[in-house]
Amino acid sequence: MLAGPRKRNTGMTTNIKFEGQCKCGDNTWTCSATPEMAAICHCRDCQYSSGGTNQAEFLVPLSSVKMTGKPSSYVATSDAGNQVTRQFCGNCGSPLYSFADNHADKLVIKMGSMNNPNEIVPQFHMFTESATSWDVIVSGLRFPGNPTPA
Ligand SMILES: [Zn+2]
Ligand SMILES: [Zn+2]
Numbered sequence: 001m002l003a004g005p006r007k008r009n010t011g012m013t014t015n016i017k018f019e020g021q022c023k024c025g026d027n028t029w030t031c032s033a034t035p036e037m038a039a040i041c042h043c044r045d046c047q048y049s050s051g052g053t054n055q056a057e058f059l060v061p062l063s064s065v066k067m068t069g070k071p072s073s074y075v076a077t078s079d080a081g082n083q084v085t086r087q088f089c090g091n092c093g094s095p096l097y098s099f100a101d102n103h104a105d106k107l108v109i110k111m112g113s114m115n116n117p118n119e120i121v122p123q124f125h126m127f128t129e130s131a132t133s134w135d136v137i138v139s140g141l142r143f144p145g146n147p148t149p150a
Contacts, residue, residue, distance in 0.1 A: 027069030
């Protein structure tokens, strides 16, 4: 599929709040929900999967997200002992989604995949215990680990 301008206002899509895709366009998503949480995560797993030193992401009900494409998956056990599946484009490598087995009805969407990443502002930083010493944390809200028990 070719990446390009997407149709809007087709009559069936008026409840879309956010939309995004991977770099090459093989995977796309739309989300109709207001995020339950938006954060910048500094955990080691996010550092590895993003290739950066943190990852901005937001949490929504899985039922609010429509996806196209077939992302690749990598499953790992989190520090809290949960199975976390990270999904990314197998063609261009863009991180897209993650979900944990103990919250199967929720989906985390990586903000770098948004068509307009300015549409959501993260509320806090999490897992700052593994943040790099030179990372600039502008918000006053720091959580050394996960602010929500998982
Ligand atoms: Zn891609
Ligand atoms: Zn993380």
